[in-house]
Amino acid sequence: MIAVVTAADIGGRRRFSAPPREAVDAACFAQPIYAGLSDMQDLMVAPSWPTIAALDARLALPDKHLAEQDEALLADGLHYETRIAGRGQIATRADNWHDLFNALVWARYPTIKRALNRQQCRHIAAMAPGQRNRAQAALTQFDESGVIVRVREPALLRAWDQHDWQALLWDGAGQWRRGDIAVAAVIGHALLEQALVPERLLVGKCVVVQSDDDATAVAAVAQAITDGALLNDPLELRPLPLAGIPGWHARQEAAFYARADYFRPLRPGRVYPAALG
Numbered sequence: 001m002i003a004v005v006t007a008a009d010i011g012g013r014r015r016f017s018a019p020p021r022e023a024v025d026a027a028c029f030a031q032p033i034y035a036g037l038s039d040m041q042d043l044m045v046a047p048s049w050p051t052i053a054a055l056d057a058r059l060a061l062p063d064k065h066l067a068e069q070d071e072a073l074l075a076d077g078l079h080y081e082t083r084i085a086g087r088g089q090i091a092t093r094a095d096n097w098h099d100l101f102n103a104l105v106w107a108r109y110p111t112i113k114r115a116l117n118r119q120q121c122r123h124i125a126a127m128a129p130g131q132r133n134r135a136q137a138a139l140t141q142f143d144e145s146g147v148i149v150r151v152r153e154p155a156l157l158r159a160w161d162q163h164d165w166q167a168l169l170w171d172g173a174g175q176w177r178r179g180d181i182a183v184a185a186v187i188g189h190a191l192l193e194q195a196l197v198p199e200r201l202l203v204g205k206c207v208v209v210q211s212d213d214d215a216t217a218v219a220a221v222a223q224a225i226t227d228g229a230l231l232n233d234p235l236e237l238r239p240l241p242l243a244g245i246p247g248w249h250a251r252q253e254a255a256f257y258a259r260a261d262y263f264r265p266l267r268p269g270r271v272y273p274a275a276l277g
Contacts, residue, residue: 016194018097021049024196032248033186033195033202037104049095059107066092066103081120097196101189109218112187115225116143138231145188147204147240150217151181154210154275160238163266169244170257176246183245184214191242201249201262205237210277220276230276238272239264 026045034041043050043058050058056066067073067089074091076083083089090106092099106113116139123136151157156175159167175181186192186204194200207230209217224230231237241262243249249256257263 016190018193018196021095021097022047028196028198031195031198032183032245033192033242036108036185037192040104040107043100043104049100052092052094055092055100055103059103061090061106061110064088064090064106064110066090069093069099079124081117081124084117085121097193098189101192105187105189105192109185109187109222111222112185112218112225113143115222116231119225119228119231134234135232138234138236139225141205141234141237142187142207142231144190145203145205146186146237147183147191147206147242148185148187148217148221149181149206149208149238149240150184150211150214151208151275152210152212153180156181157208157272157275160240161266161272163264165241165244165263166254166257169241169246170252170254173246179212182214184209184211184217202242203262204240204242205234206240207231207236208238208275210275217277224276235270236273 029041029044034044037044043055052066052068059066064084065088069091073089078086080091083091090103092103120136120139123133123139127133127136156168156172159165159172169176172181188204191202191204194202207221207224209220211217211220221230244252244257244263246252
């Protein structure tokens with residue numbers, strides 16, 4: 001059975017139990033969602049978990065390091081984000097897919113992760129203890145399930161604006177194959193974890209950049225987050241059914257794109273921002 005994964009699943013309100021390492025078929029890492037991590041694939045397919053110390057040494061994050069999340073680390077009482085900013089320590093659970101993917105995204109897209117951390121800390125400092133604002137929700141959603149999509153022409157977004165998935169993904173398959181529209185980066189480490197179960201139909205929360213280069217698109221998003229011009233509200237993020245992207249799912253046919261439980265219609269009044277750039 002193919003399961004549709006909702007925002008509640010990714011956001012943590014419904015806890016996802018990742019399969020144990022030995023139960024994960026190494027072939028699943030050939031999925032396009034993992035393409036950006038191809039140079040670190042050995043850390044995913046190896047039969048045993050890397051220790052936190054070995055992972056930290058391998059990734060060699062500048063000015064940051066992975067710190068095993070144990071009672072001694074948590075005794076400082078610091079918020080996860082403020083510990084990263086103040087001490088450079090990224091709390092990381094041993095033998096844990098979610099935290100492994102978080103570490104890999106830190107290594108692959110450090111400018112994005114640093115920008116997210118800085119903004120989270122700014123909002124944490126401004127909010128009363130235990131309270132969160134909409135910007136924090138947007139930052140968290142992008143950190144967990146974010147995808148950067150680049151487009152060459154903003155006109156390509158018209159079908160997406162209307163949730164016309166048939167036009168965007170099925171009729172527009174050639175545009176994806178030509179690179180007129182493409183996934184520049186998968187940021188969400190929760191998406192990467194959920195993809196360990198290939199039958200799950202995932203939805204990314206997207207920021208769109210007008211560009212024909214992946215690195216340029218990533219840099220534009222990092223700068224916009226740093227400037228506070230992006231991720232101030234979850235409504236800025238565009239949902240994208242990732243299994244609908246040409247080549248991202250084995251069962252792509254016209255009837256598949258008619259599944260309203262996955263390819264959801266536009267909610268009345270919903271409006272998306274223009275592409276960056």
